Amino acid sequence: MMTTRRWLTTATVALLATALLAACTHQPDDPPIATLTASGTVTPTPTATPTPTLDPEVAAAQGAILDVYQRFWAATVAVLSAPALEPSREIEDYAYGDALGHVYTDVLTYWNNGIAMQGQPKLSPVVSDITLGERGMATITDCVDVTDWQPVYTATGKSAAAPDQATRSLTTSTASVIDGRWMITNSVVDRATPC
């Protein structure tokens, strides 16, 4: 699907944001350290191997994707903490397409229902399936912990959350290169799979 860029590389990178690892300790696939499979040089990484060699461009993309993902979440948390008819547009720096429409839909529906989000979610993102290039894409898998990030009716202070919900949700997001930079383009929650 990609065209002629000399450096086009399809790589699979799995990286855990180690600072947040504790939030999601039961994932059976968790690699103990970062592993890489890149451009045909498939190297099964033994647990003992200290540092696999990351393609510098893949490593840079991975850092950029994690950064935009964290900023996307920070902007989401901020805009949902005080829903408004004309909310801050900071999220548009990090979200495009479905991801953007869904955040704005949440903002507007919460405003319409008198709901605001309180607190902060805990994230533990893993980036994989990085494709570089003008149409680059990557997958971000996250076990989002919403124990301390909850919807509240602002008039009464009561919870607006439906009862009996999981506190952690497996969330799969897509990052895409839009006009030369990484943006979050979609996010889907799998309620059936515990994490």
Added chain:
Amino acid sequence: MLTASLLAGLLLVLGAPVSAASLPGDVVCPEWRQYCWVTADTPGSPGSGSSGASNANTSPTGTRVCVTPRGREVPCYSDVAGWFNDADGCYWKVVDPPPAADDPGWEGHYPDGAVYLVSCIDPIVGTNGGLTWRATPPPGYGGIATPAQLAQQAVAAMRLTGPQIHMTIDASQVGLVGVPLWLWTDVSPTTWGPNAATASVPGLAVTANAKATRIVWSMGDGHTQVCENPGTPYRTGEVHSPTCEYVYSTASSGQPDGAFPVTATTTWHVDWSGGGQSGSLTLTRNSSTSVRIGELQVLVTG
């Protein structure tokens, strides 16, 4: 999908219309959100008295009033989210920059229509926000247009131009003082008409008909020639055009680049009608070229 599929199924079983707004106490489980939440008994704050009104209203002053499916009055336009669509309770905005040609957002229709970012405030059951392709703008998009505004859109769609200029001699040739220069334009929908176009928004269509009425030929020597016709293509062997010509009395040698600059301006007349109104417009379009004219210094007879 915005409301749990279970709930949607229940509504269907109970015979409720699928276009129903979510009800107080409904559990909403967006596929993109980590938790489900419960719809409020009443909207966040009282609307401005439109509860129970149908949701495509017009105020006494004729401006549009936008009301959500649950009866709350909201602005018809949001800088952030775009134009309110009464039919689904969502705001619509053309995506900028547009998705790439092979993006799923186009749903295979690229480059027809447009991809919209949909942000819902009080969505009917089954409506999601996100990217949505439409061949034509959704109801309410761009606000309520007047017939005159649509007439302007129809005129723009016709892409009327000035003449496609032709003369007896082309740019590589030199004409002569005293010899009639035939002037004409190709006759096509964009250069002379007739031409017609229709512009519409949901519930209103305006058709405009355009025709050229005359061309003012500014010959570059200080004179103009007005022809109320497109002129006649040159016929070898004939001297005078039956419809439109000009005779230079001076040579162009003293002009910059040794040529007269020629500008031909077409006057277009447009009649439009629609939405119970009608009107007319006059507009002009011009084209330019240049012509070199010399003097005959030796007259050869025989």
